[in-house]
Structure formats: structure tokens, C-alpha cells
Amino acid sequence: MMRNHMVTCEPPRGDVYKALADQTRRTILSTLIPGDLSVNAIAEQFDMSRPAVSKHLRLLREADLVRETRRGKNRLYRLNTEPLREVDHWLSEYRTMWEVSLQNLKRYLESQVVE
Helix, strand or coil, X not given: CCCCCCCCCCCCCXXXXXXXXXXXXXXXXXXXXXXXXXXHHHHCCCCCCHHHHHHHHHHHHHCCCXXXXXXXXXXXXXXXXXXXXXXXXXHHHHHHHHHHHHHHHHHHHHHCCCC
């Protein structure tokens, strides 16, 4: 029996990909790289309502890509990079496969050059 041993690790949960599929949510994650922000501070950076930003943050929380803490009346959001590390780890095996494939293609094309 022939098996593909190239890809062996489990992909992260599907809700991580659902959250990352939207450009606005990816931008929200980028805005949180420097540190914690309130929902109001996040919403100021977008041309959409605060409730719309809150919906995006809810999906990011459900995917565990952001963590929410409360300080008084404020909710602060912090980037949680662990699910992103899992995505990167899972993709790294594919990255290795593509690097090998591209090297093989390069060698083949170079061997076809007529001198």
C-alpha cells in the first residue's frame, strides 16, 4: 500500500480559516499586532459601524484569534497568535512540497535549454 507521508499534521479548526477568509478580519488582526485595543479604537480604523466591527471581533474570538479582557467598562482585544502558528505549521509541509516541486521544475527546464 502506498501512502503519502508528506502531509502528516492535522489542519487547524475550520473556524480559523473562516475567520481568516475575510479581509476586514485579517486587517483587524494586523491592527492588534502592536498591542491591545478597545473596540472603539479598532472601529475608528474602518469605514463601518461599531456593531459591524463587533461582529467581526466575535468571529475572531470564536476562532480564538483574539482574546477579550475587560478593564472597567472597556473591552480590550489582544491578538492570540497560537492558531496562526498552527496554520503556519500545517502549511509548512505544503511549502516544503512546493519548494521541492519547483526545484525539480527548474532543473528540468535548465536541462532543456539548447546551447
